[in-house]
Amino acid sequence: MKKVSFDHWLKLIIGRESIPVDNDLEWDLLLPKLEKKKRRRGIVYWVLLPVTVTCLSLVYFVSMQPSSIFKFTSTPDSQSMEVINVGKDDLTNLVIDNKNNQTNILIHPQKLLSQKISKQELSTKSTQFKFDLTKDNPSLFAEQGNTADGNGFFEISLDIPNNSKSFQDPFSSNSSRHSTPFDSLSISLLPVSIHGQLLNEQNFSSNLYLIESSKYLRHKKSFKVDMCLFGSYGKLFQSLNGSGTGYLTRKTLEQPLDVFSATILFQTDLKSRLKFGIGLDYQYALLQLNQHFLDTVTQILYGVIVAEKTNAQNVVSYDTGSIDVRNFRNVSRKLYHSRTLLSIPAIISYQYPLNRKWSLSYHAGISVPVYQEFSGRISNNSLRSLDLDYYGENISRNKLPCSVLYGMQVVYSIRPGIKWMLGLVGSSELRYWRDLENSIGERHNSLRFQAGLSYRIR
């Protein structure tokens, strides 16, 4: 008997792949896993990511905020170190550090808004003072300038009792530098809002220096930019326009669902209440397709009687074999198609203040699409020369229209320069964008809840 290599024989036998696979069953078992994978990706990308980015941004901005705007330093002689709270509510912290020969007076900016620093006695024989007026947030200072008092001045008075002499208004117009021997220091009517005037280093007698006091004050009328981060979720609306079976099929099958978006916007003041913003918007929309169709299933039946034989003795015998049977079954499925859209929004907003913290913001603008991707639809028409009756394949890319944006928000000022916003925003495409072959137009609108943060970056 002829013998062959065992390995070769095994390959021949197993390589036949004659064992039937129940494709329908296996596909039905696989489908939930595919859906699950897809859904999980959606949650991670479109919900958790914006939330994480927003939270991280918030933490970053809060951590970057300075604790004070003024810093006074002096060089005392005494050997002790002490911290004196000046005023009631930690209005001013005076730190005398003799080891480093420095005295630091920290004045919290918000307390300066409505209060004046009362005269305090400093138990030190300090004869040399070096004033360093610094502030990291120009906008804050500009706002406070209007609220401190009618003239936009603060009054700061610091008295040192020993050998006291007073010093008044170091920033008056006729004296940019003063030389006054003193142990008592009084700074009054510190000009906060000087139009374009710089308050640089000031010497009070030979001992007092006011260093770079107001490099921030010059921003009173300067260019301000707010960076806004928004996340939104809402309902997508789709309207179709056309005629014929293609139009009717799509109108029946397609159902718009949700829309998520993440936006970064840079805003600048046009007038006191009017702002202009431009940025980038990333939008992800979901459409549901309800599919109903007949699926063809081929079944191979083994051991079926394929022939009946009767011999001369009238004995009946049967030939068995395998036959292919084609069955049809009704399939109803829900498919989800997604639309990804990247656009550049340009909006004008008007802020109506309700009180010191709260305000209402109305905005309107236009959004210019930059990039669009539609899953389940054609991205390259040249590849689709066959089977054009498949769903969605005949929707070619036409020029995407611009969208109109509109909405309103409630704005809450968490702290100067940082605002929290919550509101409703709508967008509407200006015209239908058409499927060239079937002349079916489609237009998408959306209405979304929007939440976000605004941070003044300069």
Added chain:
Amino acid sequence: MLTVKEIQYIIHGCLDHDRICQRKLFDFTSAKVMSTCKRYCTNHEDARDLFQESYIKIFKSLGSYNHTQGDLLGWVYSITKNCIFSSFSKKKLEIFPIDEISSEDNILIQVDHDLLQEEEVLREIQNLPEGYRIILNMFVFDCMDHAAIADILGISESTSRSQLNRARNLLKKKLELLYNTKYEKSFI
């Protein structure tokens, strides 16, 4: 067989998560994938798990397929193989080192044994001990050399050789027994 245009069409559809195209690809390749998974597993449930895992990976990485580098079925087969091999690294394989015996690469079998059905041979392969089965599959069906097998399974080349030899002998014995039983039965 599918034409290049049809394959391109299916791939684009799959990348767009079009279920109809995914189903077409599935129908086209499922027999090969299932047969491969069954060879490596002892039962149908394990094979089905690997089968599903393979398809998730196939649909996920379909974007990297380039038809100029080979046919789609071959690419799907290699993805399935990678999926199966990566499952080995997740679990500890029971490969017992045995004394090295002389390697007999040229074991012969009578052609009459061709009468055995694929399903019967597959069942006997599935009933082999795990180490035997995997190494036999890798060497005979996936045409891998002992160095590659040793690298994937983390064993020595000599262990791979000896396991393969034992696997061949054991399988041959089982198939001969099956054949004889069947042959005798048919005469009774």
